[in-house]
Amino acid sequence: MTQGTGVTRETGSYAEVYRESLEEREAFWLEAAKAVDWVDEPTAALDATEPPLYRWFPDGTLNTSYNALDRHVEAGRGDAAALIYDSAVLGVQQTYTYSELTDLVARCAGALHALGVGKGDRVVVYMPMIPEAAVAMLACARLGAVHSVVFGGFAPRELAARIKDARPTVIVTASGGIEPNRRVEYLPAVAEALEIAEMPEVGVVVKVRPGFAHQLADHSDWHDFDALIADAEPAAPVPVAASDPLYILYTSGTTGTPKGVQRDNGGHAVALAWTLKNLYGVGPGEVMWTASDVGWVVGHSYIVYGPLLAGATTLLYEGKPVGTPDAGAFWRVVADHGVKVLFTAPTALRAIRRADPEAALLAGYDVSSLARLYAAGERLDPETYRWAGEKLGVPVIDHWWQTETGWAICGNPRGLVDMPLKAGSPSVPMPGYDLEILDGAGEPVGLGEEGNIVLRLPMPPGTLTTLWHNDERFIGSYLAAFPGYYATGDSGYRDADGYVFVMGRTDDIINVAGHRLSTGSIEAVLAGHPAVAECAVIGLKDSLKGQRAVGYVVLKAGVEMREEDLVPELVALVRQQIGPVADFKQAIVVDALPKTRSGKILRKTMRQIADGEQYTVPSTIEDPGVIERLLPVLQAGGWGS
Template identity: 55%
Template sequence: MPMIPQAVFAMLACARLGVIHSVVFGGFAPHELAIRINDCKPKAIITASHGIEINRVIPYKPFVDIAIEKADFKPEKVILFKREEAAVMDQKPYDVDYQQLVADSKITAAVELPSTHPSYILYTSGTTGTPKGIIRDTGGYATALKFSMKKIYGVDEGETYWAASDVGWVVGHSYIVYGPLINRNTTILFEGKPIKTPDSSTFWRVISEHNVSVMFTAPTAIRAIKKEDPDGEYIKKYDLSSLKYQFLAGERCDAATLLWTKKHLGIPVIDHWWQTESGWPMLANMVGVELLESKVGSAGKPVCGYDIQILNENGLETKPDEEGYIAIKLPLPPGTLKNIWGNTERFKKGYLERFPDFYFSGDGGYKDSDGYVFVTGRVDDIINVAGHRLSTARWKKSSLIIPMSQSVLFLVFIVI
């Protein structure tokens, strides 16, 4: 589904009925969708006729048809929402018209289920192998989201919160749909890009028009805006007085992006870290509790409930500033993954076997003497030199200290 209200309606309807949903990002090719169909075996697929990009139309329904043709498992029905701009398309025997279905429907009572019942499956590609279907529970997840909205993001009931992401990702699940609504916030559903819709003022215009209190986006989005508007001229044109905090996550945030954002917005800009598996932040500056000093390059301190440690190859905690593996002491707090759909062995091997009694995040990093954690990236990006684990991120950070250095490219030659 594209970023339209019907996508949220479908998710909330599933939650009300106790039906497990699995939202797939609309940018995936039919082959990727077919893999997910085979894995979770859905009874029905809900889709739209198409999505709208900056200068092109994405044919969602034809992609779904191709995916079903490729998949071994065949869903019974495809519920199709036809957008106004929809082109004429082939009618399939399994097609059901969304608008007609809504017109003929009746209000149904919510289904009562245990709090541990799965609310959704969300696929994460990981670094190798087929996508992993992360299973999320219901009660623990709702509790964690309610806590995070107030204590981590500092959002009060009645305020407007905007996570500029997609419902197909975990940010969309947690902080476009469920988190804000559980916390009684207005949430923004935005079908567009940070630039060229129509220009790089888009984010600031939306914040101003809707009195956004807290925003969450990826560093990539800010970098795109910065490239188009390096002096922040568009920011000056809008009243952003409602904006209290700007959060960044989804990838490692470079210092230049964070400092540029802080300079031009004039508010706390907070990098934080979490994963599809966690469902909510693991490292952050918990502004709803106390706004701490921020350190450039750090995603903050462990959120309460997460005992985050940096371990070496032998599973022992490292010294301050010594790089290692980011791991979380078990048990994990509410809202985190419960299993991998249909593959418990992969769940155990991927997350629990590397370090007994710990959840292995797959990321590398280090912790300074003040307890701030610096995430250096996936362990795939670690190079072992003479017994020392060196991340490419730290190489780049060190190189950028050199005066006049703006960007760095490393070419590594392996000589045998």
């Protein structure tokens, strides 16, 4: 096995497919492109004339909305279920067939066109998890317009920064979003954001939802979503170049000028169609539920576009893993709708496990339709992996990717072959990703040795082509650190079987007395303790040893264990499984960890607070109150108040 391939004799057909994707790139991706309907079929896969900027299927033209909708209707599947809306907060379930969804999207596109939206124009979508969010996205794609989805409920200043950067013609929004214990008003935020951005001329289309204090009548020049669609002339799909942008998605946690990841139409459609069949094993008529939000890349790829490109049924869920009404919510949805594949974040699984450690609520639902559970968004710790697998009795498949890549860098391609699963690993590089692990000087490291995970250019179709209107920042942010490679910003290692282990962001590597340690490896040990539901380990400044590792742990529901009894056990576990070199001596029990809405723990923010550095709480934080409650402990340098 060569260090760059990550394949062995044991991986069978995967090894051959992976080799072809790198060594016979043109033929491989042109074959994959046959899963997409083209207006002008591409004759070349890759345009590499201006490296490091690459274009996929340069002479191809298509329409993404047509591929997601119309072609299935034309193939006689108009009555098949396209989208299921399940609102746990409203107690509403609604199914849209491919014919119904196509009609809605065509009329929404016609309404947007009547407001001046055309090919290449931008539309900001600021919506909760309701069907109209997906309809608006697909309508933009139908017109050849570029959508930029902003998570519903983002603060006005953050929304304004994205409006100012994208410069939209129209904003599509709703009266508000519904949380388990509150309603979040959107219209005041939109009005304030337009004022901050100094763009009052932007048109606003509002999906009116009852029960909100601020209604459409408060803004005389804003438009009613339903009324516009009812009167609109359906718009036909507009052919666009494969390299034309489909959407802009701003990376979470950005400050200052936001960093807008730009995705193309052609490469995106080809990559997602390939993954539905080969990575997820989902086809026409099968139900895929991605328990995420359309504000994140996971929602773009696998709530809206991927399943529909494959002719499958996608499920859009408005609710939480716990609290709507309880920790059995996910099992209820699987049972109600015959879900075959569930894709969620590890943090959702940990929340369920914390509230219902024995999965007692699972017994009340028939989840026999579930074939596989996929996890991504942050590292799936081995303990949560084992728990989910034992309770559900299905393969639990970790896979690793980023907003920038749009689909999995590493995964377990169950549509190709049933490869073995390994706790703590997202398995192997996906076709097209030429993955290497380098040291700080750009030299390959040995098997089992941790280093910087990088991807040799060009990356495969579906990955970001650049940053919105900023090629220079794209190159500086991702391609400058290791020339010829995309720097993922993650560290990890590869084992003798070619499996990749992603240990965390490169800034989560700590240096204790000259020894480089991954906080992810320590977290895996702590999470293995039977009392621990989830944890975060950060490295704090230490005058003697440079840094010291401190663990913050959340206990499982119903566990009553004194901190003075728990900490020695955790210290002993780390000493036993990692060794004295970790010099782990501190663990603190907290009620919750600060996270983004996509489930990532804000380790960097925690570390900055503890080290007395200037910090900014990211706009993507799910519950700002968690930071406030943690401040006394963090400001005490980890020692508690």
